[in-house]
Amino acid sequence: MTTVVLPPQTGSARTAEPLIEVRNLRVTFPSSNGEPKEVLKGIDLAVQPGEIVGLVGESGAGKTTMARSILGLPPPPGRISAGEVLFEGRQILKLSEPELRGLRGRRLSVVVPNPRAELNPLLTVGRQIASMARIHLNVGSQEAQKMALQILRDVQIPDPERRLNAYPHELSGGMAQRVVIAMALICNPAFVISDDATSGLDVTVQAQILDLLAKLAADQGSAMLFITRDVGITAHFCSRTAVLYSGEIMEMASREDLFLRPAHPYTLMLLAAFSHSPTLRESWSVPDTGVRRQTRAGCQYAQRCPIAQPVCRAERPAFAEIAPGHFARCHFPVRPA
Amino acid sequence: MSVLFYLGKRLVFVVPQLLGIVLVSFLLVKSIPGDPAVLMLGPTATPSAIAALQQQLGLDQPLYTQFLIYVRDLLHGDLGTSWQTTRPVLEDLVQRFPATLELVTYSLVLAILIGVTLGVYAARNPSGWVARVTDFYGISAGALPDFWFALVLIFIFYTVLGWAPAPLGRIDMIVLPPMPVTGALTIDSLLAGDFEAFKSACAHLVLPVLTLGLLNAGPILKMTQSTMEKMLEADFSRYEVLCGVPQRLVVRHALRNALPSIVTIISVLYGFLIGGAVLVEIVFSWGGAGQYAVQGVLNSDIYPVLGFVLFSAVFSLVVYIVVDLIYFLLDPRITN
Numbered sequence: 001m002t003t004v005v006l007p008p009q010t011g012s013a014r015t016a017e018p019l020i021e022v023r024n025l026r027v028t029f030p031s032s033n034g035e036p037k038e039v040l041k042g043i044d045l046a047v048q049p050g051e052i053v054g055l056v057g058e059s060g061a062g063k064t065t066m067a068r069s070i071l072g073l074p075p076p077p078g079r080i081s082a083g084e085v086l087f088e089g090r091q092i093l094k095l096s097e098p099e100l101r102g103l104r105g106r107r108l109s110v111v112v113p114n115p116r117a118e119l120n121p122l123l124t125v126g127r128q129i130a131s132m133a134r135i136h137l138n139v140g141s142q143e144a145q146k147m148a149l150q151i152l153r154d155v156q157i158p159d160p161e162r163r164l165n166a167y168p169h170e171l172s173g174g175m176a177q178r179v180v181i182a183m184a185l186i187c188n189p190a191f192v193i194s195d196d197a198t199s200g201l202d203v204t205v206q207a208q209i210l211d212l213l214a215k216l217a218a219d220q221g222s223a224m225l226f227i228t229r230d231v232g233i234t235a236h237f238c239s240r241t242a243v244l245y246s247g248e249i250m251e252m253a254s255r256e257d258l259f260l261r262p263a264h265p266y267t268l269m270l271l272a273a274f275s276h277s278p279t280l281r282e283s284w285s286v287p288d289t290g291v292r293r294q295t296r297a298g299c300q301y302a303q304r305c306p307i308a309q310p311v312c313r314a315e316r317p318a319f320a321e322i323a324p325g326h327f328a329r330c331h332f333p334v335r336p337a
Numbered sequence: 338m339s340v341l342f343y344l345g346k347r348l349v350f351v352v353p354q355l356l357g358i359v360l361v362s363f364l365l366v367k368s369i370p371g372d373p374a375v376l377m378l379g380p381t382a383t384p385s386a387i388a389a390l391q392q393q394l395g396l397d398q399p400l401y402t403q404f405l406i407y408v409r410d411l412l413h414g415d416l417g418t419s420w421q422t423t424r425p426v427l428e429d430l431v432q433r434f435p436a437t438l439e440l441v442t443y444s445l446v447l448a449i450l451i452g453v454t455l456g457v458y459a460a461r462n463p464s465g466w467v468a469r470v471t472d473f474y475g476i477s478a479g480a481l482p483d484f485w486f487a488l489v490l491i492f493i494f495y496t497v498l499g500w501a502p503a504p505l506g507r508i509d510m511i512v513l514p515p516m517p518v519t520g521a522l523t524i525d526s527l528l529a530g531d532f533e534a535f536k537s538a539c540a541h542l543v544l545p546v547l548t549l550g551l552l553n554a555g556p557i558l559k560m561t562q563s564t565m566e567k568m569l570e571a572d573f574s575r576y577e578v579l580c581g582v583p584q585r586l587v588v589r590h591a592l593r594n595a596l597p598s599i600v601t602i603i604s605v606l607y608g609f610l611i612g613g614a615v616l617v618e619i620v621f622s623w624g625g626a627g628q629y630a631v632q633g634v635l636n637s638d639i640y641p642v643l644g645f646v647l648f649s650a651v652f653s654l655v656v657y658i659v660v661d662l663i664y665f666l667l668d669p670r671i672t673n
Binding site for chain 1: 570572573575576577578579580581582583584586590593594667668669670
């Protein structure tokens with residue numbers, strides 16, 4: 001096993017140097033007409049140490065592709081066609097397979113959705129958690145077992161001693177989710193990606209688990225990328241949020257800016273969809289026409305946008321800073337009234 | 338607890354299963370044209386002598402009476418007598434069945450070694466050269482007739498190179514076979530501490546085992562390859578990669594998940610080979626049970642055939658029960 005030389009742990013304070021920086025990340029999938037389909041269209045995103053950043057988007061926006069591509073594993077048959085990922089000053093996508101293995105699960109980890117399918121059905125939960133410690137931290141099996149028990153306590157699984165010997169099929173969805181969180185956190189990673197982690201759970205369990213995840217990450221000083229379909233969740237947990245639509249970041253802003261002064265029509269639509277005000281919902285909720293033609297030239301959102309102009313279909317808008325720290329990709333960003 | 342309950346349930350069903358198998362094979366064997374009385378007495382027999390022998394053998398009775406008599410004898414441990422060897426079928430089979438079993442077991446072990454190893458390698462790298470070789474191998478192994486392949490091996494290794502012993506039985510004629518304990522010569526000779534016999538028995542096993550092993554590795558290989566490919570693409574394998582688990586370990590875990598399918602195909606092959614090895618037995622004058630049964634079919638000697646069917650059926654049922662127990666060990670999800 002290769003040992004990864006770790007830079008000294010920086011505190012949770014903001015530093016000038018981002019912990020992880022995604023630059024112009026492009027992922028393509030082969031398609032039946034021969035022309036590869038671009039699923040991520042040049043993503044730029046930086047996360048500071050200890051920061052929690054949200055990434056919201058509807059199904060098919062490219063959220064999971066994003067989560068996995070950051071670790072160099074786009075969902076097959078996808079391929080990273082361009083871009084770079086800088087993590088602790090290293091080019092992740094250029095590392096060798098063993099070097100990458102040393103990072104995955106160790107310094108960078110993912111909390112996956114639907115964990116009962118993701119856990120190995122034939123191995124006990126305890127063994128799967130402990131194996132993370134054994135593989136990455138080079139500890140003996142007894143020590144690993146102890147760490148597994150401790151992390152199960154940390155994720156507040158009831159009766160953790162007994163759960164160590166449980167198989168994945170014997171767990172409820174919520175417990176399995178906690179197990180996956182335990183696996184993601186046991187090695188004390190610098191960066192955790194939560195990929196729509198609670199999508200299959202009911203709302204009360206969701207809230208508990210997300211609270212727990214955010215708290216544990218904060219305790220460890222880990223930075224997080226919080227990927228979700230629910231803007232409400234990002235409002236709750238994230239200091240900054242990026243809105244992903246059809247493989248592009250449409251808007252990125254601090255919590256206050258995004259929720260009080262949204263600029264992109266799509267963001268408005270998303271917020272309206274979650275709104276309690278029927279008038280707001282009606283005026284902004286544009287039904288998905290199901291049209292997903294790749295209008296490469298123009299704005300990806302033009303077909304659904306209620307205020308689209310001819311220029312939107314012709315020209316791709318730039319990702320412009322419309323206010324300090326507030327970016328939007330729109331020809332006609334909505335100005336606060 | 339649940340395992341024992343399950344086992345008990347399976348054993349209860351063994352008796353009706355066997356009865357059904359005996360009934361069907363009895364009817365099938367009886368429907369083969371040919372009168373044993375005529376064959377036994379030869380071309381010069383008078384009609385009255387034939388009629389007398391038919392009566393003596395019970396052949397003049399209606400079919401269901403004959404069946405009932407056969408089942409009654411079975412319950413007393415009497416499998417009938419072969420008119421060709423003039424010995425009780427049970428004695429013949431006790432002697433010959435282990436010969437077949439020994440051959441088939443070693444062949445299967447070889448087939449598993451080849452099939453699982455190549456299958457795993459091919460699945461790890463579906464576009465690599467191992468995968469291409471295994472594709473070709475899988476197709477050709479299924480297409481080659483085993484007796485022909487046996488003859489090719491004999492020609493090369495016995496006739497031309499002289500490395501293998503003559504394809505005449507299980508042990509050199511000048512070597513005294515060991516005291517039968519299990520019936521398998523390799524085991525019996527070791528038990529007797531007779532290394533001369535052991536060496537000779539092994540040497541005689543090489544070519545038939547190569548024949549059956551190489552040709553029957555095909556289905557195991559295909560099953561291993563396809564199941565492993567599926568398991569390596571499964572969510573849990575991807576998740577392990579995402580967690581930085583080394584590839585060696587990912588493959589090992591995937592193989593464990595693929596084992597039930599592999600074990601299934603192995604058990605099916607095991608049962609099949611007991612009778613399916615007969616052509617190879619004949620080529621190597623193996624004197625096994627398959628050869629014995631075919632002689633019976635050809636000469637209207639029905640009791641060896643029925644006895645063979647019964648032995649194979651019991652063997653297959655045992656194999657399937659063992660396989661079910663293996664499933665229990667492999668997969669924690671089937672404890673209920």
